[in-house]
Amino acid sequence: MKYILLGTGNIANTYVRAMEALPGSELVGCVSRSGKRVQADPALPCWTELDAVSTPFDAVIVATPNGLHGEGIVAAARLGKHVLVEKPLGITVADMDRALEACEAAGVTLAVAYQRRTAPDNQSIKALLEKGALGRVFAADLSAKFYRDQAYYDSGDYRGGYLLDGGGPFMQQACHNIDLYRWFFGMPIQIVSMMGTFTHAIEVEDHGAALLRYSNGMIGTIIASTSTKPGFAARLEVHTGKGSFVMTDDAITQWHFTDVPNPAQSDFHYTHDGATSAAVTDTSAHQRILRDFEHAAQTGSQPIADGHSAKATSELILNIYQGAVDRV
Numbered sequence: 001m002k003y004i005l006l007g008t009g010n011i012a013n014t015y016v017r018a019m020e021a022l023p024g025s026e027l028v029g030c031v032s033r034s035g036k037r038v039q040a041d042p043a044l045p046c047w048t049e050l051d052a053v054s055t056p057f058d059a060v061i062v063a064t065p066n067g068l069h070g071e072g073i074v075a076a077a078r079l080g081k082h083v084l085v086e087k088p089l090g091i092t093v094a095d096m097d098r099a100l101e102a103c104e105a106a107g108v109t110l111a112v113a114y115q116r117r118t119a120p121d122n123q124s125i126k127a128l129l130e131k132g133a134l135g136r137v138f139a140a141d142l143s144a145k146f147y148r149d150q151a152y153y154d155s156g157d158y159r160g161g162y163l164l165d166g167g168g169p170f171m172q173q174a175c176h177n178i179d180l181y182r183w184f185f186g187m188p189i190q191i192v193s194m195m196g197t198f199t200h201a202i203e204v205e206d207h208g209a210a211l212l213r214y215s216n217g218m219i220g221t222i223i224a225s226t227s228t229k230p231g232f233a234a235r236l237e238v239h240t241g242k243g244s245f246v247m248t249d250d251a252i253t254q255w256h257f258t259d260v261p262n263p264a265q266s267d268f269h270y271t272h273d274g275a276t277s278a279a280v281t282d283t284s285a286h287q288r289i290l291r292d293f294e295h296a297a298q299t300g301s302q303p304i305a306d307g308h309s310a311k312a313t314s315e316l317i318l319n320i321y322q323g324a325v326d327r328v
């Protein structure tokens with residue numbers, strides 16, 4: 001497939017590197033308002049708007065700030081191109097609905113780069129939970145205690161603002177982990193949250209906690225932060241009537257069930273450095289997302305993170321913001 005990158009910043013480099021290892025996938029150009037080239041491939045032809053691209057292509061990778069994903073998706077769909085959009089799908093429900101409608105009307109595939117869903121241990125947990133094999137889950141506690149310094153927020157005018165980031169660690173850095181959480185456990189029926197801005201000069205939160213109640217009674221907790229120095233691996237602790245398991249980033253690191261074998265793939269190492277940086281240097285998960293996207297576009301099947309499923313994750317995050325009883 002031939003791709004155009006919309007956005008030439010940090011994550012654009014990950015796509016350049018991911019595609020180097022994917023025969024049959026090719027970046028044929030990029031779009032930047034300012035004409036800024038992708039650092040990892042400065043020779044890639046560049047246009048200042050998508051409508052002006054004059055080389056043939058099949059798909060667009062939307063890699064602009066969160067608040068611009070919707071308009072990028074709509075522009076690509078109007079050209080009849082398949083769309084792989086960076087996470088999150090969007091930061092408002094209206095914007096996400098417009099994007100979904102545009103892709104459906106154009107008959108193009110829309111996939112979202114929630115690449116952690118492709119990790120083998122996450123897939124095993126999803127399958128076991130769907131089968132009910134682990135018993136009744138009564139507690140699921142996610143700790144996404146990351147760190148970003150002020151220089152990170154100062155590296156882009158929009159970073160740390162509601163308009164284009166759409167929120168702090170809940171919407172931006174921890175949305176991968178919250179996506180997995182929602183993929184595993186679905187939507188809660190009640191949310192209470194507290195958050196604040198503690199260690200950065202930014203508009204959005206940089207630390208917060210949410211308490212979630214599910215219709216089956218499960219009590220969940222989610223802590224998301226970019227203030228917790230030096231930045232820790234994400235940790236998910238899940239407890240059921242039968243036992244418990246712990247995940248560290250995308251790997252099962254503890255397994256306490258006697259009647260269900262541990263599905264952990266011990267040879268799987270995930271080196272995502274999201275705990276301390278926005279750069280994604282391990283491109284293997286993006287390679288899997290690209291392969292999955294291409295399969296969906298070519299066969300008309302659903303990608304692993306389709307638009308509706310990714311919309312639900314943004315909605316959960318928006319509900320966490322709405323459920324805030326206190327903000328400092």
Ligand SMILES: NC(=O)c1ccc[n+]([C@@H]2O[C@H](COP(=O)([O-])OP(=O)(O)OC[C@H]3O[C@@H](n4cnc5c(N)ncnc54)[C@H](OP(=O)(O)O)[C@@H]3O)[C@@H](O)[C@H]2O)c1
Pocket residue numbers: 006007008009010011012031032033034035036063064065066068086087088113115156158164172278279280
């Ligand atoms: N999947 C992951 O693990 C992962 C990791 C990091 C980031 N991301 C996502 O990738 C997307 C891009 O993040 P990034 O870190 O690559 O951002 P970035 O480095 O700031 O790059 C943003 C790009 O968007 C373009 N842009 C267009 N309109 C803009 C505007 N009004 N303000 C600012 N930039 C604008 C910029 O180029 P011009 O200004 O020249 O047009 C730039 O090339 C975000 O949605 C982020 O959540 C995903």
